[in-house]
Amino acid sequence: MMADIFSASFITGLIGATLRMSTPIILATLGEIITERAGVLNLGIEGIMLFGAASGFLATLATGNLWFGILMAALSGVLLALLMSFLAVNLGLSQHVAGLGITIFASGLAMFIYRKAVGSPVVPPTVHPFSPLAIPFLSDIPFIGESFFKQYFLTYITWALIPLVSIFLFRTRFGLRIRTMGQNPFAADTVGVNVNRTRTICLAIGGALFGVAGAFLTLAHQNMFLIDVVGGRGWIAIAMTIFGNWNPLMGSLGGLMFGFLDALQLRLQSVGIHLPIHVFLMIPYLMTIVALVGVSRKATVPAGLLKPYRREEKGG
Amino acid sequence: MVDITKRFVDVVANDKVSFSLFPNEVCALLGENGAGKTTLMNILFGYYLCDSGEIRIYGRIVRLGSPKDAIAHGISMIHQHFTLVPSQSVLENAMIGVEGGFFLDKKKARKRLLEIEKQFGLDLDPDAMAFTLTIGQQQKLEILKALYREAKILIMDEPTAVLAPIETRELFATLRTLVDNGRSVVFISHKLNEVMEISDRILVLREGKNVAERKKSETRVQELASLMVGREILESLQCSDSAAGNTVLQLKNLRVRNSKGVVALDGFSLDLREREIVGIAGVSGNGQTELSELLFGIRRPEEGSIVLDGKEVPGGSPSAMIRAGMARIPEDRISTGVCMDLSVMDNMILVDHCREPFSKLGLINGREIRSWVLDRVRDFQVKTDGVDAPVKSLSGGNLQKVILARELAGQPKIIIACQPTRGLDVGAMEYVHQAILRQKERGAGILLISDDLDEVLLLCDRVIVIYEGRIMGELCSDGIDRERIGLWMSGVA
Numbered sequence A: 001m002m003a004d005i006f007s008a009s010f011i012t013g014l015i016g017a018t019l020r021m022s023t024p025i026i027l028a029t030l031g032e033i034i035t036e037r038a039g040v041l042n043l044g045i046e047g048i049m050l051f052g053a054a055s056g057f058l059a060t061l062a063t064g065n066l067w068f069g070i071l072m073a074a075l076s077g078v079l080l081a082l083l084m085s086f087l088a089v090n091l092g093l094s095q096h097v098a099g100l101g102i103t104i105f106a107s108g109l110a111m112f113i114y115r116k117a118v119g120s121p122v123v124p125p126t127v128h129p130f131s132p133l134a135i136p137f138l139s140d141i142p143f144i145g146e147s148f149f150k151q152y153f154l155t156y157i158t159w160a161l162i163p164l165v166s167i168f169l170f171r172t173r174f175g176l177r178i179r180t181m182g183q184n185p186f187a188a189d190t191v192g193v194n195v196n197r198t199r200t201i202c203l204a205i206g207g208a209l210f211g212v213a214g215a216f217l218t219l220a221h222q223n224m225f226l227i228d229v230v231g232g233r234g235w236i237a238i239a240m241t242i243f244g245n246w247n248p249l250m251g252s253l254g255g256l257m258f259g260f261l262d263a264l265q266l267r268l269q270s271v272g273i274h275l276p277i278h279v280f281l282m283i284p285y286l287m288t289i290v291a292l293v294g295v296s297r298k299a300t301v302p303a304g305l306l307k308p309y310r311r312e313e314k315g316g
Numbered sequence B: 001m002v003d004i005t006k007r008f009v010d011v012v013a014n015d016k017v018s019f020s021l022f023p024n025e026v027c028a029l030l031g032e033n034g035a036g037k038t039t040l041m042n043i044l045f046g047y048y049l050c051d052s053g054e055i056r057i058y059g060r061i062v063r064l065g066s067p068k069d070a071i072a073h074g075i076s077m078i079h080q081h082f083t084l085v086p087s088q089s090v091l092e093n094a095m096i097g098v099e100g101g102f103f104l105d106k107k108k109a110r111k112r113l114l115e116i117e118k119q120f121g122l123d124l125d126p127d128a129m130a131f132t133l134t135i136g137q138q139q140k141l142e143i144l145k146a147l148y149r150e151a152k153i154l155i156m157d158e159p160t161a162v163l164a165p166i167e168t169r170e171l172f173a174t175l176r177t178l179v180d181n182g183r184s185v186v187f188i189s190h191k192l193n194e195v196m197e198i199s200d201r202i203l204v205l206r207e208g209k210n211v212a213e214r215k216k217s218e219t220r221v222q223e224l225a226s227l228m229v230g231r232e233i234l235e236s237l238q239c240s241d242s243a244a245g246n247t248v249l250q251l252k253n254l255r256v257r258n259s260k261g262v263v264a265l266d267g268f269s270l271d272l273r274e275r276e277i278v279g280i281a282g283v284s285g286n287g288q289t290e291l292s293e294l295l296f297g298i299r300r301p302e303e304g305s306i307v308l309d310g311k312e313v314p315g316g317s318p319s320a321m322i323r324a325g326m327a328r329i330p331e332d333r334i335s336t337g338v339c340m341d342l343s344v345m346d347n348m349i350l351v352d353h354c355r356e357p358f359s360k361l362g363l364i365n366g367r368e369i370r371s372w373v374l375d376r377v378r379d380f381q382v383k384t385d386g387v388d389a390p391v392k393s394l395s396g397g398n399l400q401k402v403i404l405a406r407e408l409a410g411q412p413k414i415i416i417a418c419q420p421t422r423g424l425d426v427g428a429m430e431y432v433h434q435a436i437l438r439q440k441e442r443g444a445g446i447l448l449i450s451d452d453l454d455e456v457l458l459l460c461d462r463v464i465v466i467y468e469g470r471i472m473g474e475l476c477s478d479g480i481d482r483e484r485i486g487l488w489m490s491g492v493a
């Protein structure tokens, strides 16, 4: 059995699976980082991912077009994020309550439209999912080629997004504005930045990423929709946001680690080592708690997080 | 600005106020706490919308719907509480909002910032993080921010309230340069001497209305004070001379480190007796904050002991301090003095809520509390929409009154007052001074920590000067020698 674990095929398989499994987490984490950098905690993430999983799946089921499914997932993510924005940004309700409300609402809605569309068949309907895309030449590199360069197109996009989001946040003027309003919305307002509009835009970008992350699960990772398909990955993304100190690179690293644990767990089971899946699911959270102890000492938590912004309320 | 009216739920903050500003001048805006100065300027800055009235800039009627519009018209405002992002650099703080292209061009921005710094004699390292700046430097950064936006009109809301005298002088020099370079400045302050020093024209508001406008050359401090309050102010305080009693607070050989781990107080000893006011004078940042934190029980000494009323108390326990009869007026009223989202009533009862008759068998008696709080609000003339209004709707000065009302209401044995009149108008200041003297007559021992040397000299029986956490010297009120104190404050023995 040990020999199985250290075989070359086990390891290349593990690396490949790690990259696959981390894709939705990283996408969702990037979305949450953008949102939280602007000062909004979107706890609707889990529900939005599930809804994206359902709408993407159904759109593909109906048209047979996978990319149409992805597009619909992104769009529905944006719509739900706009609802979140209306509640938490425009009305200034508690971000916790609004976010959890969205998660409950979107999960219910996802189940509802799925049932409406397919009824309750004994065998759930399936789509023909994305197949991995081998990059010519690179995928022929012995040993690593197979695991790194034979991935889903969405996985490549995700990896490209990591530096892009970093550049967006730290090198562009929108990034500067987003970071400023996340730290001190009053400061952003007094230099002429429209706080609530920018927050809405950030929520929408995040929502699109959540939706696509969900659809990855039903259109690439699996080929059907199950009610527990997201399985807490939204919450993991929230944890990774904190773990990564609101930094896209670090957050993605956390997502990668989670993907690794997820993949390891599946692989170990396939070679006959049975550990309860929950042990593995627990690890990212433990990691986050440990990281939080460190993070809470450094003042990088966006200071404006959770605070709705309204004028005409300040004393002085 | 013509006939500006602004109403908040019940209060009329501005009632047909008119205000004008000319190129190359400093115009001071005076008025009691809650007179509507900040509100008026927030309207000019587009932060609040006025209910009626019009604003003209260079003769043209403009609509200022948001700070963005105001900035586009060359108006910038520096608020009482700075609007900096601590975790970003000076450069990033300056360029936000006017970054230019899609990507941040820091090289170009830095060049521009350095040019402005040179032109106006403001030197700040563009790469320093904002949280490392002193208060004075933060203010420079705010001014730089405004200049970076090509501000023609600069509004400064109580800029000197938090500055040490030297920093104030620097600020005034900067303001002069600005005015000489064709800018105009609106200057809000309660310190009448400063107003007389820096401004060319003075506008006085009272209860949201214009009451007077004076050229500097045509007025005097006394006149301004009475215009503001609507009555004569005579800060000649009467206090029956009574001998100090037993020692109530004894600090022995204290050594304290600040949050950065640097020794902030060293070898600090002090005796405070009943019926005595001891003043701690010094340029801010020389250990005053740490001293007050220590006495409030929120910072532990590394060495030395604190003896309250004959009993040694452990450091780091706020409740032990309260039980020993200490009233505490913190220097940072927003973060340690009040809870901004709670009502005036809740804030007033914070300290006393668990004693009879406000609480019986663990239950709060709302009626008792309400009537007690109403009395305090009346005594201290807190201007508020009612005791249920959240304190964040109060003006800066009224916020301070809430704290004073809470802390001075009981019969404290010891009072630690940090900057008790910062941001208060002359009328309120007189009131606070009298409240402190009344407490002294009643028998309290009072430690007054203040940057305002005039205040210290006016009230105190003894003055202790600190510099870099050490006591430089001590003088009794009958042997006050300003020159000597000044030297001590700058570290010359």
Ligand SMILES: Nc1ncnc2c1ncn2[C@@H]1O[C@H](COP(=O)(O)OP(=O)(O)OP(=O)(O)O)[C@@H](O)[C@H]1O
Residues within 6 Å of the ligand: A312, A313, A314, A315, A316, B008, B009, B011, B012, B013, B031, B032, B033, B034, B035, B036, B037, B038, B039, B040, B383, B384, B385, B393, B394, B395, B396, B397, B398, B423, B425
């Ligand atoms: N956002 C707000 N909501 C409700 N009332 C407010 C608000 N801002 C100010 N007020 C009220 O308007 C009045 C004028 O307040 P303002 O802050 O303009 O006074 P000020 O002249 O700046 O006083 P201070 O010298 O104490 O700073 C006060 O009675 C205040 O309570």
Ligand SMILES: [Mg+2]
Residues within 6 Å of the ligand: A316, B037, B038, B039, B080, B157, B395, B396
């Ligand atoms: Mg004010």
